[in-house]
Every structure is written in structure tokens, then in C-alpha cells.
Amino acid sequence: MASKIAPPPPSDPYKKLGAPQLLRIHELMVRARLLEERLIKMSKGGDGFFWIGGPGEEAFNVPLGLHVKKGHGVNFDFLHLHYRSSAIVLSLGAKPIDALRQMRSVGADPYSKGRNFVNHYAIPEFNVVPVSPTIETQYATSIGTAIAQARAKTDAITIVNGGDAGTAEGDFHSCLVWANRPVLPLPLLIVVVNNGYGISTKEETQHGEKNISDWAKVFPDMPGKTVDGNDVASSWAALDEAFAYIRKNRKPYLLEARCSRLYGHSSSSGANRIPEPDGIELLEKNMTSRGLAKADELKKVWEREAAELDAAHQQVKKEPFPAVESVWEDVFADGLPPSYPTKGGS
Amino acid sequence: MANMAQAIRMALHRGESELGVTEIFGEDVGAPLGGVFTATQGLERAWNSPLDERGIIGAALGLAWAGGRPVAEIQFVDYIFNVVDMLKLCANGYWSSGGKYKTPLVVMTPTGSGIHGSMYHSHSFDSVAAKLHGMKVVCPSTPNDAYGLMIAAIKSDDPVLFLKPKALLRTKGEELLPGEPDEKTLHDMIDAPLGDRTKWKPRWPKLGEYEVEIGKARISHPGTDATVVTHGRMAPICLDVARRFAAEGRGSVEVLDLRSLIPYDWEAITASVRKTGRVIFVNEETEIANFGEHLIRRVVDELFYQLKVRPRLLAGKATPGVALSPALENFIQPQTPDVERALSELLAEPA
Numbered sequence: 001m002a003s004k005i006a007p008p009p010p011s012d013p014y015k016k017l018g019a020p021q022l023l024r025i026h027e028l029m030v031r032a033r034l035l036e037e038r039l040i041k042m043s044k045g046g047d048g049f050f051w052i053g054g055p056g057e058e059a060f061n062v063p064l065g066l067h068v069k070k071g072h073g074v075n076f077d078f079l080h081l082h083y084r085s086s087a088i089v090l091s092l093g094a095k096p097i098d099a100l101r102q103m104r105s106v107g108a109d110p111y112s113k114g115r116n117f118v119n120h121y122a123i124p125e126f127n128v129v130p131v132s133p134t135i136e137t138q139y140a141t142s143i144g145t146a147i148a149q150a151r152a153k154t155d156a157i158t159i160v161n162g163g164d165a166g167t168a169e170g171d172f173h174s175c176l177v178w179a180n181r182p183v184l185p186l187p188l189l190i191v192v193v194n195n196g197y198g199i200s201t202k203e204e205t206q207h208g209e210k211n212i213s214d215w216a217k218v219f220p221d222m223p224g225k226t227v228d229g230n231d232v233a234s235s236w237a238a239l240d241e242a243f244a245y246i247r248k249n250r251k252p253y254l255l256e257a258r259c260s261r262l263y264g265h266s267s268s269s270g271a272n273r274i275p276e277p278d279g280i281e282l283l284e285k286n287m288t289s290r291g292l293a294k295a296d297e298l299k300k301v302w303e304r305e306a307a308e309l310d311a312a313h314q315q316v317k318k319e320p321f322p323a324v325e326s327v328w329e330d331v332f333a334d335g336l337p338p339s340y341p342t343k344g345g346s
Numbered sequence: 347m348a349n350m351a352q353a354i355r356m357a358l359h360r361g362e363s364e365l366g367v368t369e370i371f372g373e374d375v376g377a378p379l380g381g382v383f384t385a386t387q388g389l390e391r392a393w394n395s396p397l398d399e400r401g402i403i404g405a406a407l408g409l410a411w412a413g414g415r416p417v418a419e420i421q422f423v424d425y426i427f428n429v430v431d432m433l434k435l436c437a438n439g440y441w442s443s444g445g446k447y448k449t450p451l452v453v454m455t456p457t458g459s460g461i462h463g464s465m466y467h468s469h470s471f472d473s474v475a476a477k478l479h480g481m482k483v484v485c486p487s488t489p490n491d492a493y494g495l496m497i498a499a500i501k502s503d504d505p506v507l508f509l510k511p512k513a514l515l516r517t518k519g520e521e522l523l524p525g526e527p528d529e530k531t532l533h534d535m536i537d538a539p540l541g542d543r544t545k546w547k548p549r550w551p552k553l554g555e556y557e558v559e560i561g562k563a564r565i566s567h568p569g570t571d572a573t574v575v576t577h578g579r580m581a582p583i584c585l586d587v588a589r590r591f592a593a594e595g596r597g598s599v600e601v602l603d604l605r606s607l608i609p610y611d612w613e614a615i616t617a618s619v620r621k622t623g624r625v626i627f628v629n630e631e632t633e634i635a636n637f638g639e640h641l642i643r644r645v646v647d648e649l650f651y652q653l654k655v656r657p658r659l660l661a662g663k664a665t666p667g668v669a670l671s672p673a674l675e676n677f678i679q680p681q682t683p684d685v686e687r688a689l690s691e692l693l694a695e696p697a
Contacts, residue, residue: 110444130443141411144407149412178401333449339613
């Protein structure tokens with residue numbers, strides 16, 4: 001009797017990912033996109049203030065989030081994100097309503113109690129450390145959690161995420177040097193999402209590097225790669241390789257993702273739709289053309305997610321703003337000393 | 347009697363052996379040097395970092411977020427200015443995250459003048475440090491206070507900036523720590539030999555409990571006629587002058603060694619000023635936007651009617667740097683005769 005031989009894996013990367021996984025990715029991408037568009041509307045409509053976010057990065061950020069070993073403590077992955085990482089935190093399980101709360105700066109904002117800009121998360125249960133408006137400092141702080149994981153017996157890693165323009169800052173280069181110290185290489189995924197701009201300044205006018213990932217070339221033990229971050233399958237494959245390399249070898253990996261910036265830098269530059277490639281449109285074409293999903297089915301995802309967002313927005317509108325006395329909470333871990341000056345002058 | 351560097355070293359050893367400190371790091375902090383002032387010599391958990399202040403503070407913050415209690419060093423406070431925004435992240439992370447992330451870390455750094463350090467080994471940092479709201483800031487003037495404050499800093503769930511007065515790191519105290527051996531024995535036990543140190547290991551003395559609460563000042567010399575509020579390098583100078591004034595019958599001066607700048611011991615300042623009605627704030631930072639100026643404003647606001655004469659500040663002169671030539675450094679930075687003159691005037695002014 002002839003033995004059964006399994007068919008070779010499909011060479012088509014979308015078929016390889018398969019419909020269930022692609023539908024999961026699609027749903028999260030839509031959720032992230034609709035959330036960002038809602039946040040922009042809130043910013044423009046006086047239902048919040050400054051907006052900055054990551055529409056256009058979903059095709060890379062959702063696969064990234066789905067690769068994370070999520071949890072709390074050194075035995076789970078740490079994430080040092082920036083303000084364009086909404087699709088990552090949603091993929092971890094963060095709720096869109098919490099971003100709406102931060103945009104409206106209500107007291108129930110779980111990330112900052114109404115103190116910080118939108119998309120500035122702090123989620124200890126997922127090891128998402130506080131996001132700061134400062135550019136590139138996350139590359140310096142990522143060193144610390146990665147040291148803790150390099151010491152521990154774990155396969156958990158640290159992921160740091162930022163933009164192309166910020167790589168001119170010294171903190172990016174601190175991260176590269178510390179990640180590659182011969183005495184203690186770090187299990188660190190160094191991600192740079194390259195959208196081609198620093199606010200209004202084009203990357204090619206300021207950066208002579210052909211690829212930002214070329215910085216990896218000077219470190220023998222650190223692979224570097226540039227990937228099309230608008231394409232889900234390419235992003236997934238690159239992340240698969242990078243996560244596996246770091247988890248196994250306990251060494252760093254530099255991954256650059258070229259992504260669109262679909263609404264410009266922030267509300268300060270108008271936050272209007274820009275004609276750049278759209279990763280969700282691309283994914284939907286790749287799914288429907290292969291018979292991995294039907295257009296109607298995908299459309300329903302948009303409708304369902306929009307309805308949930310509507311309900312969440314209505315709820316947040318009813319929530320109170322923080323009490324002014326709350327500014328004295330969380331100044332010190334052991335409370336405010338009784339004689340601490342609180343009058344703001346005489 | 348331990349000097350301040352030895353006291354800090356012993357506190358850090360207690361930190362690494364009993365209080366959960368797993369990383370003590372910075373430039374030249376590990377073997378073979380053990381710190382440019384030897385404050386980390388012989389410590390098991392001490393290691394050398396790249397020459398990169400931003401990486402050092404970033405690493406400390408990440409380690410704290412990962413559940414550690416790191417102690418990081420900036421080799422001289424003069425090198426800390428390129429990392430002020432990282433220190434702000436340490437200070438504001440608990441608040442900005444709505445209380446989600448505590449930041450238990452210690453940043454220690456030698457501060458101030460007095461070692462002929464010229465432009466970039468003489469800075470003070472008090473006023474900038476005091477504006478890193480959310481950060482606790484301490485600055486001892488004796489080995490025992492340095493030991494006790496380091497223990498408290500390590501235990502604290504807040505970030506603590508531990509300012510080590512450069513000029514005092516080699517000075518000895520007047521009292522032994524509980525269980526501290528005599529000077530020669532201590533030297534033989536914990537000071538690395540000159541030359542090859544590869545096989546040397548310290549023998550740590552077993553010390554008794556000793557901790558100085560952050561936020562509590564110490565009256566180093568009681569008095570009734572005038573109050574000196576000081577800290578760090580100026581504290582022993584003020585103490586010497588107060589003792590001499592007492593011995594010579596020139597006035598009873600109370601010296602309040604703040605020890606903690608943030609939070610500062612307003613209750614202790616209040617009690618002393620109420621008693622004496624005369625107060626001077628003495629520190630070695632430049633006079634413009636000086637930390638002592640804030641305290642003077644608060645004294646005027648809250649203790650105006652208890653004052654007999656105007657409150658004063660004795661501070662460094664607002665030059666772009668501290669000059670190398672001793673004549674210039676001694677002119678720029680307050681010295682013993684300046685303290686003596688300022689105190690004489692404070693005591694002599696008619697109420």
C-alpha cells in the first residue's frame with residue numbers, strides 16, 4: 001500500500017497564511033483604521049485635541065501584534081511603542097473605546113487619566129510600557145527590558161517600534177550599540193517603520209542611507225531587512241523570521257518596514273487622506289482574487305466595526321472629565337508629602 | 347571611619363545582596379576600576395556600560411519597568427545635561443501612565459565643585475533636578491547619611507537621583523555605622539589592592555540596620571540665633587563655621603542639613619525659622635533660579651511675620667562655568683570665609 005505523502009506547502013504566501021488567519025488580520029486592520037479615522041474626526045470636531053496615529057501601518061503592525069507573546073513580566077514580550085502603534089495594541093487585545101477615552105481626555109482614560117495625547121498607551125498586562133511624545137527615547141528604554149530578558153531563562157523578547165526620521169537621533173544608535181554588546185547581546189527586535197517623512201521633511205533629503213536596515217551591516221550578529229510593510233504576507237513572513245531568530249538566538253534583529261502614511265503627520269498637518277497605497281485595499285484584493293474571502297463578507301466587517309465604534313463613542317461622550325484634584329495622584333508612588341507645594345505660587 | 351565612597355559601596359552591597367538590586371552599571375562602574383571614585387568597587391552586580399549616558403538612563407528605566415531595582419551611574423553630573431529628557435521620563439512615567447508604571451530606580455552621580463574640576467567636573471544640578479517633578483532628589487554630606495539614604499533610595503518605588511558631593515567622597519564621618527569595623531580593618535576588607543585585582547574579592551562587614559528617610563533633614567548643629575539651611579558639600583563648611591561661632595561666642599547658629607531636596611523637609615525649616623527668625627540658604631549652585639531661591643520665596647510667603655531680618659542666599663556666582671585657577675574657583679564658589687561673613691551679617695543685622 002502506497003504511503004500518503006502530504007502535498008507541498010502552497011508557495012502563494014496568502015494561501016499559506018490561509019483564510020481564517022487572514023480574516024482575523026483583516027478584522028484587526030479594519031478596526032485600527034476605523035479607530036484612527038474616528039479619532040481624526042473627534043480631533044477636528046472639538047471632541048478632543050491633537051491627533052497623531054498610524055493609519056497606513058496596519059498591514060505591518062497587525063502581523064507584528066499577532067506575533068507577540070503577550071502577558072506581564074520578563075517571561076513575556078515587552079513593547080516599547082510610539083504613537084503610530086494603535087494596530088499593534090488592538091492586535092494584543094486593547095479596546096478601541098480606551099483610545100476614544102484618551103482622545104476625549106476623560107477621567108476613565110486608562111492609559112493616562114486624561115493627561116497625555118491619544119495613542120500614548122501604558123498597558124502593564126501586555127507589557128506595553130508608557131508611550132512618550134518624545135521622539136526615539138523608546139529605543140533607549142528598550143535596552144533595559146531586553147537586558148532583563150537576556151538575564152532570564154526565557155524565550156521572551158523586547159520589541160521597539162518607531163519611525164524613520166527619528167533614527168537620526170542618538171537614541172537609535174544607542175539601541176544598536178547596546179543590543180550588540182559582545183558581553184551581553186540583547187533579544188531585541190528593532191523595528192523602524194519608514195513612511196518616508198519626518199513631519200513635512202522627505203527622508204531622502206536628510207538620510208544618505210539606502211535603507212535604514214543597512215545600519216545592521218556593521219554588526220556581524222544582527223540581521224537587517226527591509227520589507228514592504230503595506231503587504232500583509234511579506235510583513236508576516238519577515239516577522240516570522242525575525243521573531244524566530246531572536247527567540248532562538250537571543251540576539252537582535254533590525255527590521256525596516258516601508259509603509260504608507262495615509263493621513264499625514266498629525267492633526268497639525270490637516271490629517272486629510274493622502275493618495276498612497278492602502279494596505280487594507282491591497283489585502284482585500286489579495287483575498288478576494290484568491291477566493292479566500294468574498295467582498296460582501298469583508299464589507300460586513302467594516303459595518304460591524306463601525307457600529308461598535310459608534311456605540312463606544314456615544315458612551316465616552318457621557319463620561320466625566322477628570323477631577324482637578326486628580327493631578328496630585330501618581331506624582332510619587334508613596335503619595336504626596338503633606339508639605340509639598342501645591343498652590344502654584346504664593 | 348568609612349569615607350563616603352566606602353559607605354555608598356557598602357549600601358550598594360546590601361542592595362545587591364538583600365534588597366533586590368540586580369544591576370549596578372555605568373561608565374567604568376564594574377571591574378577593574380569600580381567607579382572613578384571607587385563607590386562601586388568589588389560589587390558583584392556592578393558592570394561597565396558603553397560610554398553613553400542616554401543608553402544608561404534608558405536602560406535603567408527599562409529595567410525598572412521590567413520589575414528590577416537598577417542603580418545606574420552618570421560618571422559626573424556634568425555629563426547629565428544631555429540626558430535630562432530621559433530623566434524626565436523616569437520622573438513622569440508614573441504620572442503620565444495614570445499610575446500604571448512605577449519607576450523604582452536610582453541614578454547616582456557625583457556633583458559640585460571642590461576637586462579642581464574646572465568647566466565640566468564642577469557643575470551642580472540642584473535646580474534642574476528639583477524640576478524633574480516626580481523624581482526624588484537626595485544629596486548627603488556625611489558617609490552615614492550617604493549609606494542610609496542609599497538604602498532608602500533602593501527601597502523606594504520612586505526614581506531617586508542620588509547626588510554625591512565630589513569633594514566629600516573621600517571624607518570620613520564622625521560616627522561609625524552600626525557594626526562598622528575600625529578604619530584599617532574596613533580598608534583591608536573592602537578596598538581593592540593596587541595593581542592586579544583579578545583575584546581580589548572584598549569581605550563585606552555585617553552592618554546593622556541603618557536607613558535615612560528620604561525627605562527628612564538633620565540638625566547637624568543646634569542653635570537659637572540664626573538658621574542655615576544647606577546640603578551637600580556646603581554642609582560641613584557651614585557646620586565648621588557654626589561650631590567656631592559657638593566656641594567663640596559669636597552666635598548660636600542652627601545648621602539644618604537638608605539631605606533631601608525633593609521632597610524637602612519644610613516642617614524642619616519652618617520649625618527652625620520660627621525659633622531663630624533669621625535664615626540663610628547656602629549651596630554651591632549658581633544664584634540665578636537657585637533651589638534656595640524657591641525656599642526663600644516660601645519662607646517669605648509662609649513665615650514672613652516670623653522673620654526678624656530679610657532671608658538670604660549664599661550661592662555660586664552665575665558664571666558660565668567654574669574656572670580651574672584656584673583663585674577663580676574660590677571666588678566663584680562659596681568658601682568658608684564667605685559663609686563666615688554671610689553668617690556674621692545675618693546675626694548682626696538689627697531686627
